[in-house]
Amino acid sequence: METLPQRLIDVPAAPVNCRHRLTEHTRWQWHLTDGGNPAGDLETFLAAHDLSLHDLTRPTTTHHHTRRTCGAALYVSAAAGAHLAHAPTGAPTPIPALPDIVAIVYHHTDTPTPPTNPTTRRPWTLGDWTPSWTPTTHAHAIDTVRTAISHGTVYQTNLVGHASAPYTGDPLPALTRLGALPGARYGGTLTGPGWALGCASPETLIEITGTRLTTRPIKGTRPATPTGRHDLLTSTKERAEHIMIVDLERNDLARVARTGTVTVDDLYAIRRWCNLWQAESTISATLADGLGLADLLRAICPGGSVTGAPKHAALHQIATLEPVGRGASMGALGWITPGHLDLGLTIRTAAADTHRLHLWAGGGITWHSDPTAEVAEAAAKAAPLRATLTTA
Template structure:
């Protein structure tokens, strides 16, 4: 565990606070107060560490059912950014250790507490023209397709019902990556658009998916499963696809089960089942699962119940995570985790799909999809490419 004082990126320039889901009215007035970094090699429980660190800095999230006034003391903390990697979520779930991370400078947990005050800015420096090199994939299309077929074989054996497979790519760069990462937040449908930076790392997010939100006495998750091109034909295909609907409903049932672990008995409901929404040039199917939190529910238990998100693992969750750890050649890095804003009275964490990360030398992207018995390997490879294409084009400045 690393508790560190306020600082900006050392080898990457600092930007104004632009954390996904942070209050819009506060973003220009936020100044970093303290931060916590944790890596899996540090040991311990990252969910408990996050809750304890926030409480120590004036943000008590040990009982999310406790009423709050909804007003911030301008002399105290406004809230905090919270990032939890997919690997940390797998750790919380008791899953096997995944493959080595392609961007090891990224922490597995980052908690950054913000006050209202003047935002620190990095000193001006000579601008280096932005250049982004060619992408190198972590697996070939043939290897990706073989992994899809391996999931189908596992389903045939009865090992699982669905597993999400994710591929990674890296590209070298020169110049300041933060403008490129910030551009992701402007993509259409990016509900969780923004950036989080640290020492020699940065994460840019364009996610449309709510992992978990706590507001006004409700727990809310919005799983997304099912993708087609954003054309009239694509929309009709998505709405009538038995395969996509079955894949989607499996994950909705998984999310219902996850929320039931931390909800009052009998309060879990599903709203807007299989609603088609647009992200960039894709149609995607989304549902809303809602529940009332159980008495005394705290942030740590909330993270343990919901991370990693079911739509990027599969069902049953632990069996899917076990298969994923053996199948994927590299770790999921900044993707398929949680990133957003937490404060007493409101938690809003996005699932880090459509997400990129920078270390000191490379940009990294990830994309994948859910595999069921009815999946076609070549179609799954094409779907992953369709998801990552807008992200890579935006990073390049196109």
């Protein structure tokens, strides 16, 4: 297929009452090769379309339902996040058509574009998955991280593997189904020329309501069984790894918060995503005066739960060890409107180019990590996505 069909807009975190009344007005995109100041250019673009985010603490004076502009979808790749953090951006993306930053401004409409007639689509088939690394090479990378930890270079590094599969037919119905998976707080899709992505993420990278910032890092996974829940609650290794990321996220929020306002509201709560238990914490703060969107993205991207600690050292190691770029995964995707911003972390995310589906999964590596168990955990995270994408 040379182009991907476009369908009804289903942006993660878009207002529920507006979600099927949106029409694209304009978009802006940026690739790593474009250089320049992408965070500043993004702010300028949005301000030109009734979305002034130079000061996130400034209250909006126009009611949402009386504005022509509803809001904007925002996608930021993991590589773009690393670029904003002045860190290595890693291996090349397997989906060159997918920009590293996309902002799409939407207006309201009473006549949304109807979906493609199912009878006009080619039958959906998905071929065999080809991984970017074998279990052996994945385990070797884990051992390399453990060696670096023993030398004091890092305390934790998140390693992510990639797999792709050929397909025929329209991939968008399959990508859309990801958003219906249990626990997909940021379920939805985003599309562009030659690419489409589907998200089933449960993790909040950053949410702003009024002047309050919130992030909800997830770290720690077990099967969704009574034994799995007990193991996750009592695991010294998982709790230590989780608290390390909580401390990292507290530090990131402190860079954009009023002094002394960062709090941990909920520590190590057990939530369910599909057939897995995961440990989640909630950290919040009050926005610093005069903080703009560009400042926010530079401070929090890429997310600490998918990089490691210290973040810069972990990003250097990721760039060395991962053979394929993170593409659509481990970045940010969500919705922006004056007075509210809600970006999910693009874990549990798949993407299509014109010929193949791409999927990523991984986990945090600490000194106590067992390579065999870590490889199995990454496979367990990918399994519900693979099953959903395969379904006709």
